[in-house]
Amino acid sequence: MSAAIDVVREAGDSAAVPPCDSRFHYVPPWRAATLGALAERVLPPVADVAARCAAAARPDEPITAAETATLIAACAYVRLRGGGDGCTLAFGGLPPELAGHARSERMTVRAALECVGWFDANQRFLTGVHIAPDGPAGTRPFDGALYGPELARRYAPARQVTERFNDVLRGFAKDFLCSRRVLELGTGTGRLARNVAPFAGSYTGIEASRAMIDAGRRDGLDVRHGDMMAMPFATGSFDAVVEHESIDFCTEPLLAATEVERVLALGGRFYRVELETAPAAGIGRLQEGITARLADMSGGVFPYWTKGQRQRLHGWLLWRGFVHRRIELARWDETRTLRDWLQGLVNASYPSFSGIDERTALSVCAELAGAASLGDLDTRWPGRVGMTLHQYEFIDWCCPGHRPRPRT
Numbered sequence: 001m002s003a004a005i006d007v008v009r010e011a012g013d014s015a016a017v018p019p020c021d022s023r024f025h026y027v028p029p030w031r032a033a034t035l036g037a038l039a040e041r042v043l044p045p046v047a048d049v050a051a052r053c054a055a056a057a058r059p060d061e062p063i064t065a066a067e068t069a070t071l072i073a074a075c076a077y078v079r080l081r082g083g084g085d086g087c088t089l090a091f092g093g094l095p096p097e098l099a100g101h102a103r104s105e106r107m108t109v110r111a112a113l114e115c116v117g118w119f120d121a122n123q124r125f126l127t128g129v130h131i132a133p134d135g136p137a138g139t140r141p142f143d144g145a146l147y148g149p150e151l152a153r154r155y156a157p158a159r160q161v162t163e164r165f166n167d168v169l170r171g172f173a174k175d176f177l178c179s180r181r182v183l184e185l186g187t188g189t190g191r192l193a194r195n196v197a198p199f200a201g202s203y204t205g206i207e208a209s210r211a212m213i214d215a216g217r218r219d220g221l222d223v224r225h226g227d228m229m230a231m232p233f234a235t236g237s238f239d240a241v242v243e244h245e246s247i248d249f250c251t252e253p254l255l256a257a258t259e260v261e262r263v264l265a266l267g268g269r270f271y272r273v274e275l276e277t278a279p280a281a282g283i284g285r286l287q288e289g290i291t292a293r294l295a296d297m298s299g300g301v302f303p304y305w306t307k308g309q310r311q312r313l314h315g316w317l318l319w320r321g322f323v324h325r326r327i328e329l330a331r332w333d334e335t336r337t338l339r340d341w342l343q344g345l346v347n348a349s350y351p352s353f354s355g356i357d358e359r360t361a362l363s364v365c366a367e368l369a370g371a372a373s374l375g376d377l378d379t380r381w382p383g384r385v386g387m388t389l390h391q392y393e394f395i396d397w398c399c400p401g402h403r404p405r406p407r408t
Contacts, residue, residue, distance in 0.1 A: 038078065043123060046074045047131045050116045059110040068107045071115040072098075078123045121230040147351065152211035154349035154358070156189045160340070165275070168330045168387050169195035176271065176389075180239035183263060185228045185256065186246020190216035192273065196242065197221060204238075206231055229255040236265045244273040249351055253313050261320060264394045270322070272310075272390040279341045279383035282374055289368050290345045297364075298348070298355040314390070322392040331386040338369060339377040346377065 049067045076094040094102060098118060101111050120131050169192060179201040187193050187205030189212050197203035205223035207213050213223045226232050228250055241260050250256045260270050278284075318324060339346050346365050348356035366377055374381075 038123060042074050042077055043131065045070050046116060046119055049112060050120075050131055053109045053112045053116065056109045059108065059113075061109050062106040063109060063112050065106050067112070068101075068104065071107065071112055071119070072102045075115055075119050078119055121227045147209035147212070149211040151349060151351065152189065152209060152215055154347045155212065155344075156191070156215065158344040158347045158349035159191060161191060162334065164330075164332055164334075165385075165387070166195050169273075170199065172196075172273070172329055172387075172389065173199035176269075176391075177240055177242070181237065181265075183233070183238040183241045185241065185243035185260075186249075187216050187221065187223045188212050188246070190219055190221050190223075192242070192244045193221050193223070194219055201239075204233075228259060231259045231263060233263045235262050238263050239265055239268050240271060241268070242271045242273065244275070247272075247313065248310065254316050257313055257316055257320075261394065266394060268394045270317070270392040270394070272392075274388045274390065276386040276388060277341070277383060278385075279336075280381040282372055283338070283341050283381060283383070286368055286372050286374060287342065287345065289372075290342065290365055293364050293368065294345065294348055294353045294356055294361060297360070298353050317392045321395060323395055325391045325393075327389040327391060329387045329389055331384060333382065334385050335380055335382045337377065338374060338379050338381060339365075341381060341383060342377075 173196045177200050181202045182200040184205040187207040206226045216223045347358045348361035
């Protein structure tokens with residue numbers, strides 16, 4: 001039997017790291033007028049609404065129309081998104097996950113606290129001020145629309161993996177993470193963490209969905225609720241940061257990357273684990289067709305194909321002076337049912353398809369598979385699976401102006 005980790009190929013990145021560009025520092029150098037308006041006009045009224053909502057007795061109590069308008073305007077103002085050059089960030093736009101609240105003349109206290117939490121996580125990158133209160137006494141904070149209990153229920157069954165997958169992950173942890181302080185981004189229900197945590201010096205996860213955290217904690221995992229774009233950890237507190245198919249779905253991956261840089265100790269490493277599947281000819285085209293149909297039906301707000309995001313993130317990390325190695329950990333042959341090759345599409349467990357019920361998703365998959373002459377969902381097809389590791393080593397900051405600022 002072959003070893004769990006068989007380094008198939010390893011390569012560094014031959015591209016020269018661009019010179020330091022002072023236009024983009026850890027906290028982007030917004031125009032003074034924009035920062036002044038945020039601090040003086042936008043933040044104080046939101047803090048007032050947050051304080052009143054925190055003291056409210058009932059989470060379903062409506063707030064006033066004026067307070068609703070204040071919160072929606074503030075969230076639209078502070079939204080951070082990527083600029084055209086792939087590095088600079090800019091203001092603008094209401095985040096899709098809050099767009100539903102904008103259609104209400106008067107939000108509930110529960111919805112208002114969700115808006116305040118989102119606003120606070122983003123504005124702290126600019127002001128360093130924390131304003132989000134705890135929820136009303138006796139109430140449980142709610143997940144965003146995309147990451148609620150229903151998605152958590154669907155998630156693990158849709159992403160069943162083989163013991164070979166688990167073996168490779170355990171081998172990776174033994175060889176790369178042993179004795180290190182490890183942080184995982186987007187723990188989900190814990191399929192990566194269960195293999196990694198036993199071999200780390202210490203393990204901590206961060207996850208946006210409380211429902212998924214509950215699932216992971218059944219295995220005794222230390223998972224904190226939080227946003228990877230504004231992590232509640234001290235500067236330099238981890239030796240390794242690991243992520244697997246999570247940063248792609250974050251609102252702004254470059255903000256998550258700045259947080260990775262901040263929480264890593266000098267000499268620390270950021271590991272991006274990618275699972276690559278190559279099923280029989282025709283199944284790839286079927287996946288694209290199903291994805292397009294489900295996205296159209298659900299009004300999905302995230303792209304399913306994320307290679308553009310990954311390239312953008314890779315370029316930014318090189319820009320910041322990280323040293324890159326691409327390591328193919330292992331490749332192996334598998335025969336799976338068509339249902340398993342389609343994985344999360346079968347029960348629409350990707351966040352962007354969260355508005356699709358399972359019966360509808362199954363119907364779409366079966367219909368398009370039949371039209372492509374690939375049989376039903378239980379038909380078995382051969383294919384090849386690989387696991388690739390992208391290692392980014394944090395060697396040094398490119399200039400004193402780019403050193404991450406400590407959290408206050």
